[in-house]
Amino acid sequence: MSNPYRLWEIQQRSNTGPFCDENDFLPKIFVPKLKEVIKKYEIKYDPKNPVPADDDLADRLWQAGWELFREVGLYNTDTHRIIKVSDEEIKEALYTASDRYWVGSGKDAVLWKHRQVEDTEPPFCIFSPDCTCSEELHYSMCLAFLKEPLLDGFCAPILEDSMGLKILSASPFEINGSTQHIYNLRLAAKQVGRPGVFLVAVGTAEHDSGQIAVSNNEWGVRTSDSRIIGTLTEFKTADTLFNRVVHCHQYGCYVGNLTGPIYGGWCGGSEGVAVVLVAYSLNGLCIYGANYNQHFPFHLNWVSNTTRELLWPIAVAGQAMARNSKLLYTSNGFANAGPMTEMLFYETACHALVSTVTSWHLWEMASARNKFRNRATPLEARIGMEVGHAVARQGMTREQANEITLKLLDKYESRAADAPMGVEYQECYDVATALPTQEHFDMYRRVKDELAEMGIEFPY
Template sequence: MITIWEVLDRVETGPYMEEKDFDIKVIAKKCRELVKEYDIKYNPEEIVTTDSSLADDLFEAGLKLALEAGIYCINTKRIIKFSEEEIKEGIKSAPSEIIVGQGRDSRILYARDIEDKRRPIICGGQAGATIPEEWYVPMAMSYMKEHLIDMINHGGLAIVEGRKVRTNTPLEIQATRRELAMLREAAARAGRPGIGLIAGESSVSALGDLAIASERYMRTSDSHLVALLNELKTDYDRLAKAVNFTEYGAYNVTLVDPIIGGYAGGPEGVAITFIASFLLGRLLYRSEYHVCHPIHFRYVSTSAPECMWNLNIVGQAMARNTKFIIMGDVWTSAGAGSEMIFYEIAANTITNVVTGTHPLGVSATNGKYPHASGLETRFMAEVALASVKLKRNEANEIVLKLLNEYKDKMGKPDIGKPFPELYDMKKVIPKNDWETLYKSMKKKINDIIGGIIEI
């Protein structure tokens, strides 16, 4: 596979273009053309599709976009291009399984198939959120204490010792190191010292990532996210993160979060962009696995129907045509402590598991508020484990029923309660009213989905 040094050469020597021209003349134009050429159509009545030919057509469209568009580097205003041979070598060389975490807490993270009967890996935490420093350890412990959760991807710190963390300042180093130190403390106190982490969320620039490349903070069995900027873009900070962890030996993970309603267009164009992003992210960042996170222009949440359709069709396209390891984000509009969040979690999770990805969440309130806990992620895990029993047509019928329970509330969701109102902060256990609501909603949703969850 192409070396990261060759990638860096192309960052400086690729075709020159203004960023706005890349957005309009490349991304917007080509996505429109490819949607029409490959007849990619979103069907709101088939959130989980059984049309395998659509998944294959989507993959071919995404491969073509990857070849024709490439990746735009914001700093140099140059396009990083890859040949078809290089892209196919990236597909061929991608690992179909890796070991995350250490010792008894290690797990095999693997490429899932469509309707895969194997147990999915459950990644828990309020990824993407900013967590108050004084809550961080008990909140992280609330996930780590859940035995069904295999990995952790928790939020970052925006304030450290009363000081606001600004990007590209020394405080970003301190915040990222503090985040990792507290995750390590939480893991030890929860009795899971080797649990695998996706971490470094406090690091927006490369500074924080550089500061945690040490077994004291980020072990080589841990991972960090390297985003592809919207749409099909990168910059020196993202490239520096990838170079640093390539040399250090921890896992690079491509985070792809295109916007439905942005330059890629509607759900069909975004799905094509996802495929191109995963293929190019493998070459650009040498990523071992990838996170699928469609963003709705109005609701943000992955539980919007257009977003779940993307999780479904992208997961199927990648599972049928590659052995890439993919995680699907579970971002809900509602917060922990609400009834609504359970419907969103169930719909998201079933969609992910049945169509070839591992669930990652729950990022309640779209990561806006720290209104989250380990308990609703226990529910996500229970739904995920039950979903391996489902066929795609069964999953679609269930997801549509669940969607009807919350779709009209997405504009004004119930944001729930902050973590300290949900958990006993000293014992790190759910408070009675939160535990009672969880049990009630679990039974209610189990009735909707055919009693497949073990009660």
């Protein structure tokens, strides 16, 4: 935490902040303020340019997000009070925040640094299928992802069962599943020769008890690893989430603030999503003491963020944060299509392209609307990370990125509503060797060649 001495001062505001009925918080406090700052700072969505190159817009967006966070605060649903942070505290937190962290351990440790807009340093690549997974495939999926060459960090799929028993949040089954999850990860990491790889774990533990149960530097989640702690949509938290915050800071692992502003929900449209993304970064820093923010804005109906109404807020929020802070933040892709479809490769490439050029680090890739068990593979994430590395190294500008984005959108945007759901992991990967089938690999290769023809200069 950048301001560890503030941990308890912030916690105490859950008990002393202004009282508010939960039903009033969003419609009467959050929505009017959001609408006000969008108007005041002249934030205007431009569907023709999903990757705008407008520094002034980015700076205005930063101010809008700051004002929204300062004025609205974060609502604790357990105490029904609003935690508020002053301008001075936000400035102090931004000043004392670190712009880089060594994560992972031993030879696998990686330096994760703040990026700039159009930065030529490649993004930090966290591979994550985000989906749930059946017990018999979990280990193979861990292996398959950990084999990925560009992987800097890994967040494994969520176990649905353990010892043949359904995992139930906040129950003993969750603690048991969380233990299995981290043991699978540790063994897989060792077997592929990456014993100290940076892990964001464990997704199986939705409840604080499961998270706390697996903190262990020998066999569990290490202090060189990370946890992500959610902010409830929108602008809400709860004591179970603060339990995790306190535990992680006292244990000493890295903390990511997980947020998913919803297009069409309380944020309204693209402008609102963009403002809220910025505000959430300040929320993560000041209230959770997060070392980084993990954002997955998504479409209310499609649960995806690869269409232009979501790419625009990602692009402009990235620029706002890069130009005005030294924070670390990851862009979490959510695709409409499922594995082993060309559409998923296009969607991932586009999400990674837009995110990388506008300063984000990458967290790829939830597929098939993140709805179905076993429906994600490392190969779509690989193409995203390869695009990220390529466009950073070639110094791609926002204007160039915008041009390619429009071409890619042409390929899939009209199919967003009825996207193909693809196949499950075991249908396009060899479970024993944890490698893609030839058919799957050939599809990936075809799309990669096509991307190269569009102007993406892959190093290999």
